[in-house]
Amino acid sequence: MTAPPPRILVSACLLGQPVRYDGAAKTVDDPRIERWRREGRLVTICPELAGGLGVPRRPAERQGERVVDDAGDDVTGAFDAGAHAALVLARSRGCRFALLKQGSPSCGSVQIGDGSFTGRRVPGMGITAELLSANGIRVFGEDQIDALDAALAATPR
Ligand code: SF4
16 A cells, blocks of 8 residues: 655645634645645644634734733733644644744744834744644745755655
């Protein structure tokens, strides 16, 4: 029997689901994503919804180990819960890779907001991307699809 191809955990907003804090999506139009969908590789989650937050919700940013919204409320618990839900899902579905929305306080993998809600970004990871990475799942942003494609091609089934 042939082993299933390595699966990819994907941010729901990148696949067109209107789950961002402002009720929008951030759809990525790339033929490779459609191919991975046809191959049965995609596993979708929005960690912030999985952590109990709704749509719309207040924008939030990391401030060190905490996550706060723009009203100053601490929402770290929901972000942590979402990250753990993402890890459980990734493990249960055999995801060795993740394709997550760059810049998000949950999903960002290279840069995130600097905590000032001014639009400035700094190098860093969101809560979910950090947890997945720490558990051996390779995380890519939507700006790194070439690298993800190459990593998949180099991964035996
Ligand atoms: Fe998209 Fe991730 Fe934010 Fe959900 S938590 S809206 S999947 S960037």
